Amino acid sequence: MPESSSVPEKIVTCPQCKGDSVYAPRNPYRPFCSARCKNLDLGAWASESFRVPAPEQFEDDGTQTHLQ
């Protein structure tokens, strides 16, 4: 299996830590520099996007108790 090691690797800025990130197939976390940065970004995204307000339940539709 020929190993082509002449593929130029692109260095990009990690969106999370603003550091150098290798944008290449050997970096599965691209454009992040590491799994930690990727998880941090996903965590921030998830915590902001999946903030679903709790459904408010009003039980005053026909279930009123009549005091005598």
Ligand SMILES: [Zn+2]
């Ligand atoms: Zn990073």
